Amino acid sequence: MSHYPNPFDFVPFPSAPILRTEQQFDALGEKLSGYLELEIKALTPVHVVGRFEAGASEHQSFFFQQDDQPCIPASSIRGCLRAFIEALTAGWVSQAQPPQEYQKVYGLAPGMRNKGRHIGFCTFEDYLNDRPSVHHRVSPPAVNPAFKPGSGEGKLDVASYLFGLVAEGRQANLEEQAWKSKIWVEDAYLDPTSITRNGYWMPDIAMGNAFMGGAKPSASNWWYFRPAEIWKRNLPRAAPVAEFVGEYFRGRKFYYHQDPLACIQKYDPEKGQWVYQKDAYHPVRLECMAREKTTLLFRIYLDGVPQPLFQLLKNIIQPGEHIRHKLGYAKAYGYGSIEFRIKSANLRTVGLGIPEALELRDVSAVNWDMESLAKYGVADFVDQEALAWLARILGWPHEDLLFMYPQYMTLDPRTQKLKQPRPIEYAEYEHRIKSKMPVSNPMTVTSKDSRAIAETLWDLKRPIDFRLYQERAKDWDKINKRIP
């Protein structure tokens, strides 16, 4: 029986970021200032969290408001566009957890988010796991430090040139590097009649942790991380287990589009596939911007953006027929699929001297093919592999595909009993793989090895290797064929 693919996937990092000096960006062409007027159309219901009420049998999350009017905040729109452009143009990772977030944690430290993290790591730095009872090991940076903002020796990436950045100096004696934003995004307001509460919800549990426990990347598996090693891990009062140790984040996370009403049925305790045993089911009702509704017009300003990068920005705002953006809360359940629609552009060419008044200009669309990108002088800024992955993950229409988190507990159809997840015992691993752990323990694996290992252990546990899990999921062939 095949499973649904995981609702998110990763746009892999290339070997190095694409960087230029500010002068090189400035010299790309004549600069434009002014504003675009746009609207956002909801392709699936959109939820932006405002007030959140915890109830006895269910929670309620209300749509964010500003000035007594529903509103999609500028920072959400900006974040959506910037995350896309960073991935597309092999840019720096402008938002990443600080070094202390993923440190190793022993036991169950109260109040710590990362209880019992067995292998610590940092986003951009080495991390020394220094407890002798486990492997004395330095975890390499989870992301190539070349992607750390400010690491370009005076150069910067497309996203930072356009959206600005304050980056810490690479060494203690260096001052912060700062670039002002050339893109100003305003809030997008909605008519209150665009808001609905009709039947939209997402799964949650009553109290304590969030339903999925939040995003907790672990270097002790090959989900967020690329496969690196296999360890034999000794446990107190239990048989040793095989631990699948990863290194380097797979990439930047994006969520697939899907129909939320179909998706959430899969999590319904009565009709769905999700088993709620440890914590009681407790849905969150979501107040949403209804499907097909549009926001009121809002503006995105440009402040001296070179013409080629303006073309690129337009492509990112309206990424053609087959790609759509996601924004807001509960993306994993299909909420937040949106389309930006540029309605008009009031622009002027920037030069030295008294500026001309803004004038209405035509904004034509550009294709993603190399010829068009080269014609507008932006081909060198687009990471083609990233574009291919963005088209796969953010592919539109969603063709009724469904995506679901791997089930923690499953019902055995034969015995009708719940199957508890369990780690793979080391003896079982050795028996299946028919390979002894080298004396030097751990065993280093290549991506080919890891795939073969995950395939061999597939019937014991599916979510070992993220890539294999996705590729063996329902409708993967459809997803894989998506192009920009």
Add this chain to the structure above:
Amino acid sequence: MYNDQLFAEGVHSVLLAEWELLCKTPLVIRNGQQIAYSDTAPIKARLGRMSLLQKALDDEHAVAALHYGYEIHDDRVLRYHFVPASSVRGSLRSWSIRHLVHPTLYGALTSPTKEDEIAVALHRSTVRQGLAQRGTGCELIASLFGLAADESEENAPSNAGRLSIETQKFAGVGLRTVAVSDVKMEAPSEPDNVQRQMAVRNPLDRMTHASRKGGLHRFLEVCRGERFAVQLRIINPLDCDLGLLGLWVRELNDGMLRMGALASIGRGRLEVQKQAYELWRRPDAPRLRGHAFLQEEAGGRHKDDILAGLWARYVVPSDALLKFTAYLKDFTGGCANVSLS
């Protein structure tokens, strides 16, 4: 040629401008203070009963405060929110420098630290060279906004600016709450003269979409729809000053000239809702080249003005201001395409 004795022949005319500015988007004017909020919402909920506190409890509840001033009313010291004139002046000056001064001369208009002797010498030389050529735009900026020099630098060019700005406080009363989405947060000890809201920003880690630790922050801002008045006074106005005023109004209305912080998330777009301009002239004042655009008004409702009966009053129609931009072009040599290289 630059003349730092701008008032050597006395004050012969004054241009008074009044604007009413409407916040088309929220406005953020910070004062560097951190206050805090409390929320009684239970676990998992948010935005229950909320109040604004004067002291920051911890980073998680810290809120960047909104600028305020003090006034004495009925023997009590009260606080009120307002947009400081320095903010308005800073925005106008910054926009003018960016558009009228060649980028190579930006350094001439920013003072270096006194300790850096090389930078001070370089700055002084750049200022002199910039001022020597009218086409650099430095003269106009120095003349309108002033040019500062350290007291010890007797020979350094310096002058008071011809432009002075005043702002009026927001005119609301009894606004004791701050909006947080659709919840009204109590703010009993905060100023109550403008509608405010507390905005939240929460960047997401790109690899996991988890909230970035240390990235969550909150700030107070003035709600859109609020208004405040600004008075500008230009001593011995030149034709180019009127052209520049017209450009400021156009750029404010277009949103290209903003005030306050966080333009990147659309804050600080203002619209000039009401505007009025009057020019008072001594009888022997030099005549403006665009004199034909002015409307002379004798006596009438302005007879109580301090200058009435002494100087002549002219009304400058707001739609005439942009006609003066030709004089601005003349003054700066057509454009600011003059560098020192």
